[in-house]
Amino acid sequence: MSEDSSTDEVLRALAEPRRRGILRLVAQDELSAGEIAAAFDVSRTAISQHVTVLKNAGLLAERRDGTRRLYRARPEGLDGVRAFLDGMWGDALDTARRLVEAERGLSDDEEGRHAV
Known part of the structure; x- marks a missing residue:
């Protein structure tokens, strides 16, 4: 992926207010998808889709801890x-x-x- 298309993907990801909210949540703490979903009044499926967009844009890192997936912001994204x-x-x-x-x-x- 070119630098320009990567930047475009990040900007598209950041355009959605809930995604910016997710990034704020995981900027300081590593959180599970359930913990992230609890902070929003939308379905876990919707949060999962937002998390996927953020991961694909390089803005979130995912770490597995047993059966849990933990997410944290990637500032270098x-x-x-x-x-x-x-x-x-x-x-x-x-x-x-x-x-x-x-x-x-x-x-x-x-x-x-x-x-x-």
Whole structure:
């Protein structure tokens, strides 16, 4: 899977409010599916489907403990989204810098000489 499609999958997973709620629950504690389901007013089947989407997006890790499955958040699953947002933020700052410099009548060459 490409980096872009992986980031798209994470963003689609995060678009659903219950999935974000599940991630909040398992951000600090490892919980079973039953414990996660108890926090929501929907069926266990619905929670199971949400958990599957989060796992497939790389946002949840699953560990077996006997017959139980325990889930915890995978913060590194957000790395692609972080990189995407950092890139956009960096581009926005660069654009803002160029606009301010243009407003002041400075070119990139002049700005470089002032910075030295």
